Amino acid sequence: MTSLVPGEVRVDRLRRRMITVQIIGAGVILALAMAPYVFEPSITSQWIKLFYLITLATAWNLLAGFAGMVSVGQQAYIGLGAYGVFVFNDLGLDPYSSALVASLAIGAIAFALSFVAFRLRGGYFAIGTWVIAEAARQIVIRFDSLGAGRGRGISDYTADPVMRNLFTYWLALGIVVATLIGTLFLLRSRLGVALQSVRDNEVAARALGVDVSRAKRIVFVLAAVMAALAGAVICLQQIGVQSPSQIFSVSFSAFMVFMVLIGGIGTLEGPIIGAIVYYVMDLYFSQMGLWYLVVLGVLAIAITLFLPQGIWGALRSRFDITLFPVGHRVVATSRPAGAAPAGPGEPRPNRTTDATAASATTEG
Template identity: 60%
Template sequence: MTAQTTAVVSPAAPSVLPAVRRGGLAAVLGLTGTLLVLLVMASLPYVVDNGVTTQLVKLCYLIALASMWNLLAGYAGMVSMGQQAFIGLGAYTLFVVNDHGINVYAGTLVVSAVVALIAWPVSYIAFRLRGGYFAVGTWVIAEVVRLIVVRFDSLGAASGRNITTITAEPVLRQAYTYWLALAVMAAALLGTYLALRSRLGLDLQAIRDDETAAGSLGVNVTRGKRIIYIAAAGGCAAAGAVICVNSLGVASPSQIFGVQYTALMIFMVVIGGIGTVEGPVIGALVYFLLDKYFAQSGVWYLVVIGAAAIAVSLYLPRGLWGTLAHRTGFAIFPVTHKVLQTTRRDEA
């Protein structure tokens, strides 16, 4: 005799939907505080001498570069070793647009858009690789780009090139350069924050955690990664243009296309906290201070940089800001979602 089990179906319980809040008061305060800081920084050329703003130009483009690499690796899971390709392209494309009569300051926006367009077909090559092969492949792409650029005599070939069309007085030129760097930094930070608060941000974090699972849930993995790859290329190109304007040109193609830029990005993101909007800012500030006070110390400079990286990796693997955020839940740029309560579907 076979026992049979009868499933008793109870009346369907009303479905519930979670009420979700993103950021709330913390987001408002974070954005308000950030805007106030940016306004104060924008007024600095009127109240401090050129020496201060000259140093801050470097801090601004370091933050922009670190934010772009964090967007790639920290949120999309793409560990690139070749972002210097787009930094160098940004600097050299600025020469091209300037030769066509576009001011170098306004030309930075054009440069960012042009290099982003170049990154689109490049992504089809890079995305054929995965993991460590992707990292090595992006570095190879950067070297190929450098070899192509140095073949053009109009761009200075292997000797580099200077910007000769800036006619503004030195004081005014430095102020314009500082405001340009500040604008690029602000765009990188706020653009990253807004992207992460969108549907794309959710897709990116799912892709970072598990591409296969994200794809099975309907996330267009390739599309999301390509958008971020192109956006990061445009951001790095804008930073490259700032470097070029600040130095009044490119002294050496090997320097502007050097892998040291990507190494700096990785250092700043690891120190500050990968996968957080605030981490690259903290990491860039730490590197900026170390470079300012120890750069003239010869070999001890490298010792201090290495010791800082080792200490953070061993004792604070989440990074400085990442550890603080994990322990306290505090965030200046909150991108997480909080479930407040449940709501009946028929009431929603």
């Protein structure tokens, strides 16, 4: 490793990697968006589940892995998101717009709730969020118009089942893409460093000028909106809510924890891998009944014991790979004598322009 000398260093945000990620990402998104034209609807409609699982895992990871807020109450927003679809659908909006509008409204609710939740720390915060989720369920079942305790179907929906599935598929895809891109850019921003500093040491973060409550509140609200969007997708896919206890179930939190821990907490890639693992397990082993849960539990225990950093954490420490670069790397700008930086006219393949500019200014 080259030594780092004052005045001859710059910060590398892996911009080139970001460009590669964006190009490949755009290709993957396009392919997924076109998939319904290639595959049977029975196949693509199953992917909807994968999309909302990734959304949920990413949201919980942002909350717990990056901001240090371990919540077991995200099902509050999943449930509200699902029921919000009914509310706005009844007001005359189509189900898809209802999903988006409801999620924004739930973001506002989460903002208000954050003032209550943030009075609690650590384990108490976790329990408090669970209490909030239970309270949300209790309130929702008071309304006969929402099916009371029995669940409800969407009244005004697209008639053609193929189109319905297609729209839900695209909505779920759009949501997971927005969630991942939003999280990536959030973590690359100033807020990303602030959040992680709060997670690691709140007192020191505050002493360095980090507005701790503000940073946490932004993430709390964003994670709630993401969970609400996922809840709305679940509602759209099932054409309603089977029962309030299902959509407000604490097992959602258990699965989110499972996916994030299996994949690797505190990384962007981890929750995606965890969600895929869970999705595949669910697809092939869920008929096993109780044994399925035993297998999930054993897998979770094995991974936390032997791969405490999760699957992605283990891969990363072994191969030094990054899919979504959020970190900073300080690199030397100095180059061997004689190898002068290229002039503006010379072609510099595979070199970002800002790197060239940085080396030029330090040597000028």
